[in-house]
Amino acid sequence: MSESSGVTTVDVGSRAAPARAIPQIRWRISTVLDVVQETPATRTLVLDVPEWPGHRAGQHVDVRLTAEDGYRTERSYSIASPPEDAHVALTVERLDDGEVSPYLTDELRAGDRLELRGPIGGYFVWSVAQGGPLLLVAGGSGIVPLMAMLRHRELALANADDNARYGIPARLLYSSRRWDDVIYRDTLQRMAERDPTLEVTFTITREPPEGWTGFRRRIDRMMLAEVTWPPPERPHVFVCGPTPLVESAAAALVQLGHDPARVKTERFGPTGGRG
Amino acid sequence: MSNGTDVTREVPHDRPMAGEELADALRLDGNAAAGILSEIFLPDLTSARATCAGCGAGRPVGALLAYAHGMGIVVRCPACDCVVLRAARTPTRIWLDMRGAASIAVGVTT
Numbered sequence: 001m002s003e004s005s006g007v008t009t010v011d012v013g014s015r016a017a018p019a020r021a022i023p024q025i026r027w028r029i030s031t032v033l034d035v036v037q038e039t040p041a042t043r044t045l046v047l048d049v050p051e052w053p054g055h056r057a058g059q060h061v062d063v064r065l066t067a068e069d070g071y072r073t074e075r076s077y078s079i080a081s082p083p084e085d086a087h088v089a090l091t092v093e094r095l096d097d098g099e100v101s102p103y104l105t106d107e108l109r110a111g112d113r114l115e116l117r118g119p120i121g122g123y124f125v126w127s128v129a130q131g132g133p134l135l136l137v138a139g140g141s142g143i144v145p146l147m148a149m150l151r152h153r154e155l156a157l158a159n160a161d162d163n164a165r166y167g168i169p170a171r172l173l174y175s176s177r178r179w180d181d182v183i184y185r186d187t188l189q190r191m192a193e194r195d196p197t198l199e200v201t202f203t204i205t206r207e208p209p210e211g212w213t214g215f216r217r218r219i220d221r222m223m224l225a226e227v228t229w230p231p232p233e234r235p236h237v238f239v240c241g242p243t244p245l246v247e248s249a250a251a252a253l254v255q256l257g258h259d260p261a262r263v264k265t266e267r268f269g270p271t272g273g274r275g
Numbered sequence: 276m277s278n279g280t281d282v283t284r285e286v287p288h289d290r291p292m293a294g295e296e297l298a299d300a301l302r303l304d305g306n307a308a309a310g311i312l313s314e315i316f317l318p319d320l321t322s323a324r325a326t327c328a329g330c331g332a333g334r335p336v337g338a339l340l341a342y343a344h345g346m347g348i349v350v351r352c353p354a355c356d357c358v359v360l361r362a363a364r365t366p367t368r369i370w371l372d373m374r375g376a377a378s379i380a381v382g383v384t385t
Binding site for chain 2: 025060062074076117120121122123124243247261264265266267268
Protein backbone atom coordinates (compact mmCIF):
# COMPACT_ATOMS: atom_id res chain seq x y z
CA MET A 1 0.00 0.00 0.00
CA SER A 2 1.39 3.41 -0.90
CA GLU A 3 0.40 6.23 1.41
CA SER A 4 3.07 8.76 0.58
CA SER A 5 0.82 10.85 -1.62
CA GLY A 6 -2.13 10.64 0.73
CA VAL A 7 -3.89 8.52 -1.88
CA THR A 8 -4.76 5.06 -0.74
CA THR A 9 -4.02 2.68 -3.56
CA VAL A 10 -3.70 -1.02 -3.01
CA ASP A 11 -1.92 -2.89 -5.73
CA VAL A 12 -2.22 -6.63 -5.44
CA GLY A 13 -0.19 -8.83 -7.76
CA SER A 14 -2.61 -11.50 -8.94
CA ARG A 15 0.19 -14.04 -9.35
CA ALA A 16 0.61 -13.89 -5.58
CA ALA A 17 -3.06 -14.65 -4.99
CA PRO A 18 -2.91 -18.47 -4.87
CA ALA A 19 -0.39 -18.26 -2.02
CA ARG A 20 -2.93 -16.42 0.13
CA ALA A 21 -5.14 -19.22 1.34
CA ILE A 22 -8.63 -17.74 1.10
CA PRO A 23 -10.69 -20.83 0.45
CA GLN A 24 -14.02 -19.18 -0.29
CA ILE A 25 -12.89 -17.29 -3.37
CA ARG A 26 -10.62 -19.75 -5.11
CA TRP A 27 -11.51 -21.09 -8.52
CA ARG A 28 -12.93 -24.59 -8.44
CA ILE A 29 -13.59 -27.10 -11.18
CA SER A 30 -17.20 -28.23 -10.91
CA THR A 31 -18.84 -31.11 -12.74
CA VAL A 32 -22.16 -30.78 -14.54
CA LEU A 33 -24.54 -33.38 -13.08
CA ASP A 34 -27.66 -32.42 -14.98
CA VAL A 35 -28.99 -29.88 -17.46
CA VAL A 36 -32.68 -28.93 -17.20
CA GLN A 37 -34.51 -26.93 -19.88
CA GLU A 38 -36.63 -24.37 -18.03
CA THR A 39 -37.96 -22.26 -20.93
CA PRO A 40 -37.01 -22.04 -24.62
CA ALA A 41 -34.20 -19.62 -23.68
CA THR A 42 -33.12 -20.80 -20.23
CA ARG A 43 -31.46 -23.87 -18.78
CA THR A 44 -30.53 -24.87 -15.29
CA LEU A 45 -27.08 -26.38 -14.76
CA VAL A 46 -26.89 -28.62 -11.69
CA LEU A 47 -23.28 -28.68 -10.54
CA ASP A 48 -21.23 -30.74 -8.17
CA VAL A 49 -18.68 -28.34 -6.71
CA PRO A 50 -15.87 -29.94 -4.72
CA GLU A 51 -15.49 -28.51 -1.21
CA TRP A 52 -18.35 -26.06 -1.75
CA PRO A 53 -18.33 -23.96 1.45
CA GLY A 54 -22.12 -23.39 1.36
CA HIS A 55 -23.94 -20.25 0.32
CA ARG A 56 -26.77 -17.88 1.23
CA ALA A 57 -29.88 -17.37 -0.86
CA GLY A 58 -29.27 -14.45 -3.26
CA GLN A 59 -25.53 -14.96 -3.76
CA HIS A 60 -23.89 -15.52 -7.13
CA VAL A 61 -20.87 -17.25 -8.62
CA ASP A 62 -18.41 -16.13 -11.27
CA VAL A 63 -18.01 -18.59 -14.13
CA ARG A 64 -14.74 -18.55 -16.09
CA LEU A 65 -14.25 -19.94 -19.57
CA THR A 66 -10.77 -20.36 -21.02
CA ALA A 67 -10.28 -20.78 -24.76
CA GLU A 68 -7.54 -22.94 -26.26
CA ASP A 69 -5.49 -19.83 -27.05
CA GLY A 70 -5.62 -18.77 -23.39
CA TYR A 71 -8.29 -16.09 -23.81
CA ARG A 72 -10.39 -15.97 -20.68
CA THR A 73 -13.72 -14.46 -19.95
CA GLU A 74 -15.87 -14.34 -16.80
CA ARG A 75 -19.55 -13.86 -16.15
CA SER A 76 -21.64 -13.71 -12.99
CA TYR A 77 -24.60 -16.06 -12.51
CA SER A 78 -27.03 -16.15 -9.62
CA ILE A 79 -27.42 -19.35 -7.65
CA ALA A 80 -30.92 -20.81 -8.03
CA SER A 81 -30.62 -23.58 -5.45
CA PRO A 82 -31.18 -23.03 -1.74
CA PRO A 83 -28.38 -23.35 0.83
CA GLU A 84 -30.01 -26.60 1.96
CA ASP A 85 -29.10 -28.36 -1.33
CA ALA A 86 -25.83 -30.25 -1.62
CA HIS A 87 -25.46 -29.23 -5.26
CA VAL A 88 -25.27 -25.78 -6.82
CA ALA A 89 -27.82 -24.92 -9.52
CA LEU A 90 -27.38 -22.00 -11.93
CA THR A 91 -30.16 -20.95 -14.28
CA VAL A 92 -28.71 -19.34 -17.38
CA GLU A 93 -30.57 -17.32 -20.00
CA ARG A 94 -29.28 -17.67 -23.54
CA LEU A 95 -28.40 -14.34 -25.13
CA ASP A 96 -28.04 -14.77 -28.88
CA ASP A 97 -25.15 -12.32 -29.11
CA GLY A 98 -23.61 -13.46 -25.84
CA GLU A 99 -20.06 -14.68 -25.55
CA VAL A 100 -20.63 -17.13 -22.69
CA SER A 101 -24.30 -17.99 -22.34
CA PRO A 102 -24.72 -19.86 -25.68
CA TYR A 103 -21.90 -22.17 -24.59
CA LEU A 104 -23.53 -22.78 -21.21
CA THR A 105 -27.02 -23.34 -22.58
CA ASP A 106 -26.26 -25.15 -25.86
CA GLU A 107 -22.92 -26.93 -25.52
CA LEU A 108 -22.51 -27.97 -21.92
CA ARG A 109 -23.58 -31.57 -21.10
CA ALA A 110 -23.75 -33.74 -18.01
CA GLY A 111 -20.23 -34.86 -17.17
CA ASP A 112 -18.58 -31.68 -18.52
CA ARG A 113 -16.41 -29.50 -16.30
CA LEU A 114 -17.06 -25.86 -15.49
CA GLU A 115 -14.71 -23.49 -13.67
CA LEU A 116 -16.31 -21.22 -11.07
CA ARG A 117 -15.66 -19.31 -7.87
CA GLY A 118 -18.01 -18.34 -5.10
CA PRO A 119 -20.27 -17.87 -3.35
CA ILE A 120 -19.95 -14.13 -3.91
CA GLY A 121 -21.80 -11.15 -2.44
CA GLY A 122 -23.19 -10.65 1.05
CA TYR A 123 -25.55 -7.74 0.39
CA PHE A 124 -28.39 -9.10 -1.76
CA VAL A 125 -29.08 -12.07 0.54
CA TRP A 126 -31.95 -13.22 2.72
CA SER A 127 -32.52 -15.99 5.21
CA VAL A 128 -35.48 -16.87 7.45
CA ALA A 129 -33.36 -15.66 10.39
CA GLN A 130 -33.94 -12.10 9.09
CA GLY A 131 -37.70 -12.64 9.33
CA GLY A 132 -40.42 -11.23 7.11
CA PRO A 133 -42.56 -10.22 5.43
CA LEU A 134 -40.60 -10.96 2.27
CA LEU A 135 -41.48 -9.08 -0.92
CA LEU A 136 -39.78 -10.23 -4.09
CA VAL A 137 -40.02 -8.38 -7.41
CA ALA A 138 -38.53 -10.01 -10.51
CA GLY A 139 -38.22 -9.31 -14.21
CA GLY A 140 -37.18 -12.11 -16.59
CA SER A 141 -34.18 -14.07 -15.37
CA GLY A 142 -34.09 -11.78 -12.32
CA ILE A 143 -36.20 -14.50 -10.74
CA VAL A 144 -33.13 -16.72 -10.22
CA PRO A 145 -31.69 -15.38 -6.93
CA LEU A 146 -35.25 -14.80 -5.65
CA MET A 147 -36.05 -18.45 -6.37
CA ALA A 148 -33.18 -19.46 -4.10
CA MET A 149 -34.82 -17.35 -1.37
CA LEU A 150 -38.25 -18.95 -1.91
CA ARG A 151 -36.77 -22.45 -1.95
CA HIS A 152 -34.79 -21.69 1.19
CA ARG A 153 -37.89 -20.30 2.89
CA GLU A 154 -39.94 -23.38 2.01
CA LEU A 155 -37.30 -25.83 3.23
CA ALA A 156 -36.43 -23.86 6.37
CA LEU A 157 -40.11 -23.61 7.34
CA ALA A 158 -41.01 -27.19 6.33
CA ASN A 159 -41.20 -28.36 9.92
CA ALA A 160 -42.15 -25.01 11.45
CA ASP A 161 -45.50 -24.42 13.13
CA ASP A 162 -48.13 -22.12 11.66
CA ASN A 163 -47.01 -19.22 13.84
CA ALA A 164 -43.53 -19.28 12.36
CA ARG A 165 -44.88 -19.65 8.83
CA TYR A 166 -47.38 -16.82 9.15
CA GLY A 167 -44.67 -14.70 10.74
CA ILE A 168 -42.66 -14.82 7.51
CA PRO A 169 -45.19 -14.48 4.69
CA ALA A 170 -43.81 -14.04 1.18
CA ARG A 171 -45.09 -12.44 -2.00
CA LEU A 172 -43.57 -12.58 -5.46
CA LEU A 173 -44.41 -10.21 -8.31
CA TYR A 174 -42.83 -11.57 -11.47
CA SER A 175 -42.86 -9.89 -14.89
CA SER A 176 -42.25 -11.84 -18.12
CA ARG A 177 -42.79 -11.05 -21.76
CA ARG A 178 -44.56 -14.29 -22.67
CA TRP A 179 -46.25 -17.02 -20.64
CA ASP A 180 -43.73 -19.49 -22.09
CA ASP A 181 -40.86 -17.30 -20.84
CA VAL A 182 -41.90 -17.65 -17.19
CA ILE A 183 -38.96 -19.44 -15.58
CA TYR A 184 -39.93 -22.04 -12.90
CA ARG A 185 -43.61 -21.43 -13.79
CA ASP A 186 -44.97 -24.80 -12.69
CA THR A 187 -42.74 -24.96 -9.62
CA LEU A 188 -43.86 -21.50 -8.49
CA GLN A 189 -47.52 -22.36 -8.98
CA ARG A 190 -47.13 -25.59 -6.99
CA MET A 191 -45.25 -23.81 -4.21
CA ALA A 192 -48.04 -21.23 -3.89
CA GLU A 193 -50.74 -23.92 -3.95
CA ARG A 194 -49.27 -25.82 -1.02
CA ASP A 195 -48.31 -22.74 1.02
CA PRO A 196 -51.09 -20.35 2.10
CA THR A 197 -48.44 -17.83 3.24
CA LEU A 198 -46.91 -17.52 -0.24
CA GLU A 199 -48.59 -15.45 -2.95
CA VAL A 200 -47.26 -15.50 -6.52
CA THR A 201 -48.44 -12.85 -8.99
CA PHE A 202 -47.41 -12.92 -12.64
CA THR A 203 -47.59 -10.05 -15.08
CA ILE A 204 -47.23 -10.95 -18.77
CA THR A 205 -46.32 -7.91 -20.84
CA ARG A 206 -46.43 -9.18 -24.45
CA GLU A 207 -48.15 -12.51 -25.01
CA PRO A 208 -50.38 -13.59 -22.16
CA PRO A 209 -51.99 -17.03 -22.45
CA GLU A 210 -55.54 -17.32 -23.75
CA GLY A 211 -58.12 -16.34 -21.17
CA TRP A 212 -55.50 -14.56 -19.04
CA THR A 213 -57.14 -12.38 -16.42
CA GLY A 214 -53.98 -11.32 -14.58
CA PHE A 215 -51.75 -8.29 -15.05
CA ARG A 216 -50.58 -7.67 -18.62
CA ARG A 217 -48.46 -4.57 -18.30
CA ARG A 218 -45.04 -3.60 -17.02
CA ILE A 219 -44.60 -3.37 -13.25
CA ASP A 220 -45.73 0.06 -12.08
CA ARG A 221 -46.53 1.85 -8.85
CA MET A 222 -50.23 0.89 -8.88
CA MET A 223 -49.37 -2.76 -9.36
CA LEU A 224 -46.80 -2.64 -6.57
CA ALA A 225 -49.28 -0.90 -4.26
CA GLU A 226 -51.75 -3.69 -4.93
CA VAL A 227 -49.27 -6.50 -4.31
CA THR A 228 -47.05 -5.24 -1.51
CA TRP A 229 -47.61 -4.91 2.21
CA PRO A 230 -48.12 -1.41 3.59
CA PRO A 231 -44.80 0.23 4.53
CA PRO A 232 -45.49 0.02 8.31
CA GLU A 233 -45.27 -3.79 7.98
CA ARG A 234 -41.62 -3.19 7.03
CA PRO A 235 -41.20 -5.94 4.44
CA HIS A 236 -37.73 -6.99 3.30
CA VAL A 237 -37.80 -6.13 -0.40
CA PHE A 238 -35.58 -7.65 -3.08
CA VAL A 239 -35.84 -6.44 -6.68
CA CYS A 240 -33.93 -8.20 -9.44
CA GLY A 241 -34.06 -7.94 -13.22
CA PRO A 242 -33.14 -5.67 -16.13
CA THR A 243 -31.79 -2.29 -15.01
CA PRO A 244 -34.79 -0.19 -16.20
CA LEU A 245 -37.29 -2.50 -14.45
CA VAL A 246 -35.27 -2.57 -11.23
CA GLU A 247 -34.87 1.20 -11.12
CA SER A 248 -38.52 2.00 -11.81
CA ALA A 249 -39.78 -0.62 -9.33
CA ALA A 250 -37.36 0.47 -6.59
CA ALA A 251 -38.26 4.15 -7.11
CA ALA A 252 -41.98 3.32 -6.99
CA LEU A 253 -41.57 1.33 -3.76
CA VAL A 254 -39.76 4.25 -2.13
CA GLN A 255 -42.50 6.63 -3.35
CA LEU A 256 -45.05 4.30 -1.74
CA GLY A 257 -43.25 4.87 1.56
CA HIS A 258 -40.91 1.90 1.88
CA ASP A 259 -37.60 2.49 3.63
CA PRO A 260 -34.92 2.71 0.88
CA ALA A 261 -32.52 0.77 3.12
CA ARG A 262 -34.92 -2.20 3.02
CA VAL A 263 -35.29 -2.16 -0.77
CA LYS A 264 -32.33 -4.12 -2.09
CA THR A 265 -31.69 -4.25 -5.80
CA GLU A 266 -29.72 -6.31 -8.24
CA ARG A 267 -29.52 -4.95 -11.77
CA PHE A 268 -28.75 -7.30 -14.64
CA GLY A 269 -28.28 -4.86 -17.51
CA PRO A 270 -30.58 -3.55 -20.27
CA THR A 271 -33.02 -6.38 -20.94
CA GLY A 272 -32.14 -8.95 -18.35
CA GLY A 273 -29.99 -11.99 -18.08
CA ARG A 274 -26.32 -12.36 -17.37
CA GLY A 275 -24.16 -13.31 -20.32
CA MET B 276 -7.30 -8.61 -24.79
CA SER B 277 -5.88 -12.10 -24.95
CA ASN B 278 -4.92 -13.47 -21.55
CA GLY B 279 -6.87 -10.67 -19.93
CA THR B 280 -10.01 -11.36 -18.01
CA ASP B 281 -13.20 -9.61 -18.89
CA VAL B 282 -15.20 -9.25 -15.70
CA THR B 283 -18.41 -7.90 -17.08
CA ARG B 284 -21.85 -9.22 -17.67
CA GLU B 285 -22.94 -9.67 -21.20
CA VAL B 286 -25.17 -6.88 -22.32
CA PRO B 287 -28.23 -8.03 -24.18
CA HIS B 288 -30.03 -5.48 -26.30
CA ASP B 289 -32.99 -5.26 -28.62
CA ARG B 290 -31.51 -2.42 -30.64
CA PRO B 291 -28.34 -0.34 -30.82
CA MET B 292 -27.87 2.14 -27.99
CA ALA B 293 -25.42 4.96 -27.50
CA GLY B 294 -24.33 7.69 -25.10
CA GLU B 295 -26.35 8.38 -22.00
CA GLU B 296 -28.96 5.75 -22.79
CA LEU B 297 -26.28 3.09 -22.98
CA ALA B 298 -24.65 4.31 -19.75
CA ASP B 299 -28.04 4.16 -18.01
CA ALA B 300 -28.69 0.67 -19.27
CA LEU B 301 -25.25 -0.54 -18.20
CA ARG B 302 -25.71 0.61 -14.62
CA LEU B 303 -25.40 -2.21 -12.09
CA ASP B 304 -25.26 -2.45 -8.31
CA GLY B 305 -22.16 -2.39 -6.13
CA ASN B 306 -22.93 -6.08 -5.83
CA ALA B 307 -21.38 -6.54 -9.26
CA ALA B 308 -17.97 -5.62 -7.78
CA ALA B 309 -18.16 -8.43 -5.21
CA GLY B 310 -16.10 -10.87 -7.27
CA ILE B 311 -13.07 -8.69 -7.91
CA LEU B 312 -13.17 -7.27 -4.35
CA SER B 313 -13.24 -10.79 -2.92
CA GLU B 314 -9.83 -11.35 -4.48
CA ILE B 315 -8.41 -8.61 -2.26
CA PHE B 316 -10.50 -8.53 0.92
CA LEU B 317 -11.27 -11.50 3.12
CA PRO B 318 -14.63 -10.20 4.45
CA ASP B 319 -17.36 -9.52 1.90
CA LEU B 320 -17.01 -5.84 1.06
CA THR B 321 -20.43 -5.42 -0.55
CA SER B 322 -22.12 -5.66 2.86
CA ALA B 323 -19.61 -3.21 4.38
CA ARG B 324 -20.73 0.41 4.78
CA ALA B 325 -18.89 2.94 2.66
CA THR B 326 -18.90 6.67 3.40
CA CYS B 327 -18.61 8.75 0.25
CA ALA B 328 -15.66 11.15 0.39
CA GLY B 329 -17.61 13.54 -1.85
CA CYS B 330 -20.88 14.03 0.04
CA GLY B 331 -20.56 12.04 3.24
CA ALA B 332 -23.48 9.71 2.49
CA GLY B 333 -23.07 6.21 3.91
CA ARG B 334 -24.38 3.04 2.29
CA PRO B 335 -23.47 -0.61 1.93
CA VAL B 336 -21.11 -1.01 -1.04
CA GLY B 337 -23.71 -3.35 -2.56
CA ALA B 338 -26.19 -0.45 -2.67
CA LEU B 339 -23.85 1.85 -4.61
CA LEU B 340 -24.02 2.09 -8.41
CA ALA B 341 -21.56 0.15 -10.53
CA TYR B 342 -20.44 0.54 -14.11
CA ALA B 343 -18.60 -2.47 -15.48
CA HIS B 344 -16.03 -2.07 -18.21
CA GLY B 345 -13.76 -4.44 -20.04
CA MET B 346 -10.90 -4.04 -17.58
CA GLY B 347 -12.83 -3.63 -14.37
CA ILE B 348 -15.49 -1.70 -12.55
CA VAL B 349 -16.25 1.83 -11.36
CA VAL B 350 -18.46 2.21 -8.28
CA ARG B 351 -20.22 5.53 -7.74
CA CYS B 352 -22.26 7.16 -4.97
CA PRO B 353 -25.98 7.23 -5.93
CA ALA B 354 -26.41 10.50 -3.98
CA CYS B 355 -23.70 12.67 -5.59
CA ASP B 356 -22.33 10.50 -8.45
CA CYS B 357 -18.76 10.70 -7.08
CA VAL B 358 -16.51 7.73 -7.78
CA VAL B 359 -16.19 5.80 -4.50
CA LEU B 360 -13.93 3.04 -5.74
CA ARG B 361 -12.44 1.68 -8.91
CA ALA B 362 -11.02 -1.76 -9.51
CA ALA B 363 -9.25 -2.89 -12.65
CA ARG B 364 -7.47 -6.00 -13.72
CA THR B 365 -4.33 -6.26 -15.80
CA PRO B 366 -2.81 -9.58 -16.79
CA THR B 367 -0.61 -9.51 -13.68
CA ARG B 368 -2.35 -7.26 -11.14
CA ILE B 369 -5.57 -6.06 -9.66
CA TRP B 370 -5.47 -2.33 -9.21
CA LEU B 371 -7.74 -0.73 -6.62
CA ASP B 372 -8.39 2.97 -6.10
CA MET B 373 -10.44 3.80 -2.99
CA ARG B 374 -9.74 7.50 -2.64
CA GLY B 375 -13.47 8.22 -3.01
CA ALA B 376 -14.28 6.31 0.16
CA ALA B 377 -13.79 8.39 3.32
CA SER B 378 -14.21 5.17 5.30
CA ILE B 379 -15.32 1.58 4.92
CA ALA B 380 -16.93 -0.05 7.97
CA VAL B 381 -16.82 -3.83 7.91
CA GLY B 382 -19.12 -5.76 10.24
CA VAL B 383 -17.44 -8.33 12.47
CA THR B 384 -18.89 -11.12 14.55
CA THR B 385 -17.83 -11.03 18.18
